[in-house]
Every structure is written in C-alpha cells, then in structure tokens.
Amino acid sequence: AQKVTQAQTEISVVEKEDVTLDCVYETRDTTYYLFWYKQPPSGELVFLIRRNSFDEQNEISGRYSWNFQKSTSSFNFTITASQVVDSAVYFCALSPAGGTSYGKLTFGQGTILTVHP
Amino acid sequence: DGGITQSPKYLFRKEGQNVTLSCEQNLNHDAMYWYRQDPGQGLRLIYYSQIVNDFQKGDIAEGYSVSREKKESFPLTVTSAQKNPTAFYLCASSIGRVKGNEQFFGPGTRLTVL
Numbered sequence: 001a002q003k004v005t006q007a008q009t010e011i012s013v014v015e016k017e018d019v020t021l022d023c024v025y026e027t028r029d030t031t032y033y034l035f036w037y038k039q040p041p042s043g044e045l046v047f048l049i050r051r052n053s054f055d056e057q058n059e060i061s062g063r064y065s066w067n068f069q070k071s072t073s074s075f076n077f078t079i080t081a082s083q084v085v086d087s088a089v090y091f092c093a094l095s096p097a098g099g100t101s102y103g104k105l106t107f108g109q110g111t112i113l114t115v116h117p
Numbered sequence: 118d119g120g121i122t123q124s125p126k127y128l129f130r131k132e133g134q135n136v137t138l139s140c141e142q143n144l145n146h147d148a149m150y151w152y153r154q155d156p157g158q159g160l161r162l163i164y165y166s167q168i169v170n171d172f173q174k175g176d177i178a179e180g181y182s183v184s185r186e187k188k189e190s191f192p193l194t195v196t197s198a199q200k201n202p203t204a205f206y207l208c209a210s211s212i213g214r215v216k217g218n219e220q221f222f223g224p225g226t227r228l229t230v231l
Contacts (some may be wrong), residue, residue, distance in 0.1 A: 033218065042224065043205060043207075046222075046224040047205065047222075091160070103148055103167065105150075105160070107160045109158060
C-alpha cells in the first residue's frame with residue numbers, strides 16, 4: 001500500500017520569506033513517480049512537477065525548488081521569496097511506475113500555505 | 118484551447134436522487150480519473166479508466182458508477198447508495214501508459230445534498 005504524509009497542515013509566512021513544505025512517502029514499488037500539485041482558491045489542481053524514483057537530482061524552476069531524498073523517502077518543496085500569489089493548498093502525490101496500479105495517484109492531506117503581504 | 122471541462126460547477130441534490138457529473142476532455146488523453154475531495158483532506162480516487170470501454174474501481178467506489186463509451190467523456194453518477202455524497206469532485210486525465218503520466222485536472226464540481 002502507498003502512503004503520502006504531509007506533516008504540516010498549515011503554514012503562514014510573510015511575503016519574501018522562504019518556506020519549505022515537507023512530504024514523506026511510503027511505497028513497496030521499486031520504481032515510482034512523485035508529484036507536487038497546487039490548488040488555488042478556485043479549486044482546480046495545477047501540476048507543478050514530476051520526479052522519477054531513479055532520478056535523485058534536485059530541480060529548480062524559478063522560485064520553486066524540490067529536494068528528493070530516496071534514503072529518507074522525502075520529496076520536499078521550497079518556495080524562495082514567497083509571494084501572496086503563492087497562497088494555496090499544496091499536495092504531494094505518489095504513483096507506481098508500472099503494474100496494474102500504474103497511474104493511480106495517492107495524495108497527501110495537503111498543506112495550506114498563506115503568504116501575508 | 119485544450120483542456121478538461123466539468124459541469125455543472127455547483128450541483129444541489131435531494132437525498133435519494135441519483136445525479137450525474139459531466140467530464141469532457143479534448144486533450145486526446147487515453148486515461149481519465151474521478152476524485153473526491155472533502156474539506157481539509159486530500160483527494161481520494163473513485164474510479165479510473167485507462168482506455169475506452171474499460172474502467173476500474175478506485176479506493177472509494179461504493180455508491181458511484183461510471184461509463185467510458187467515448188475517449189473524450191467520463192461521466193460519474195453519484196447514486197442514492199452513496200451515504201455521504203456532499204463533496205468537491207475533480208476529474209482528471211493523462212496521456213496514459215507513457216512515462217511520467219502526470220494528470221491534468223478540471224475545475225471541479227461542488228455537490229451538495231440537501
């Protein structure tokens with residue numbers, strides 16, 4: 001069985017602060033994918049990133065960066081110099097890379113990020 | 118414009134009635150998914166379909182039914198057997214059995230049972 005845990009239910013920061021959202025996962029699959037999604041107040045989930053289990057290289061995209069550590073089963077997400085528009089619910093998710101459950105996403109509970117001006 | 122549309126945005130239903138939520142995509146994706154989101158919680162998979170005329174139960178399929186007669190469409194019926202149907206329902210699609218398989222989501226339908 002797969003499980004994704006986002007320990008932080010809510011985070012509140014002031015604009016321009018850096019913030020890290022934690023994600024820890026459990027899976028028996030040897031190959032899998034990890035994802036981060038953003039859910040703004042409108043409700044629609046927006047895809048941010050996909051990471052393959054065999055690629056532990058960290059990734060940076062503008063103010064966003066992701067730290068994948070297979071040894072600790074973690075896939076943390078950092079926003080640098082946060083902005084009010086970053087306020088949203090952020091979800092970490094996990095999917096097998098093969099087998100009959102291919103494509104099935106298991107989501108964490110989500111972290112509500114509020115950035116104050 | 119390619120994307121996923123869900124209708125209606127808000128839906129009200131009386132207890133004991135079945136209701137069907139629409140999901141259409143023009144992304145030429147093979148796979149489609151239905152999720153349920155309750156306040157303060159993550160998404161839970163109801164049903165998914167990797168190909169036309171085939172679908173599988175997700176983690177919380179009881180009280181729901183789906184069909185996949187066309188590649189573009191994956192309607193979800195919430196039946197009267199679903200004990201607690203008030204929730205936010207999200208439809209998603211993905212390319213299918215291709216490396217990566219990230220899912221793209223529609224705007225959602227908020228269902229309220231009166």
